[in-house]
Amino acid sequence: MGDFNDIRASSERIGGFQVNAHCTRWFQDRINEARLTDLGSKGPSMTWRGPRAMNGSRLFKRLDRVLANSHFLNFFSESYVQVLPRTEFSDHNALLLCVGAQVNTMKPLKPFHFEVMWLGHDDFNRFINDSWSTQEVLETNLATLQQNIDKWHKSVFGFVEKKKTKLLARLKGIQNSKAYPFSFLCRLECQLQSELESLLRSEELKWF
Structure with a gap:
């Protein structure tokens, strides 16, 4: 889970030059070799925003993702990934991994935090x-x-x-x-x- 600094397909990028098919295929092959599954996400499709170019355009990519093996998927079959809003404090969107439905309907006690x-x-x-x-x-x-x-x-x-x-x-x-x-x-x-x-x-x- 995190920033892999690579994309799997041209659909995971907006703007910039033509996508290098060799790079995307290499990344996808490494995922397949490790027998991992991309959990996908809910929310904004692009998780990274690049700096503004000379012509004013920006490059957007889906660099952040969660990859899971079969053991994780069997144990957390209802898991999903939520893409949180990106703020000016980072050029990445944060990811929230939800591992399943909330079984306990009681509101959990929050630990005390000093502000x-x-x-x-x-x-x-x-x-x-x-x-x-x-x-x-x-x-x-x-x-x-x-x-x-x-x-x-x-x-x-x-x-x-x-x-x-x-x-x-x-x-x-x-x-x-x-x-x-x-x-x-x-x-x-x-x-x-x-x-x-x-x-x-x-x-x-x-x-x-």
């Missing part, structure tokens, strides 16, 4: 002090703090998560469109990428 952006908020230190009791043992304080900080994060930074989710959903729709990349969607994508970058790099929230 760096919390440190940039003016009320964070006061919030920590107010949530910590010197009368309680360490385990109780930590459990209480986790519950309180989850609520505080949603109330203070919830709008950021919602806006980021909305921008990523729009980018996914654009990159999955058959009219992309030869339409006005390219300009719209640049606009949305700029909005997403500004959101994540905001000095006020101090994500980094």
Whole structure:
């Protein structure tokens, strides 16, 4: 699973010069020799975007993929690959490997994650002090703090998560469109990428 830096056929590339049939055949032969199967993908067909050429055009390729052997396919028969939206932080789309249907309908418990952006908020230190009791043992304080900080994060930074989710959903729709990349969607994508970058790099929230 990852970037193989090769394509299997001319259909896995948009733009550029004529595809080298020898190279595509060589890559496909190596896959066949290893007895691997390409799982394909759902979402945008091209997973890599090249730099802009002198004439303004770009080269797109499907360089990222998941190859599996028969043992994997037998054990994870319902597995599939989802191509996630590409952002300006990388020239590749990320891949998400889903290994099967969700059997357990109960919502899994999420592990606690510390967010760096919390440190940039003016009320964070006061919030920590107010949530910590010197009368309680360490385990109780930590459990209480986790519950309180989850609520505080949603109330203070919830709008950021919602806006980021909305921008990523729009980018996914654009990159999955058959009219992309030869339409006005390219300009719209640049606009949305700029909005997403500004959101994540905001000095006020101090994500980094």
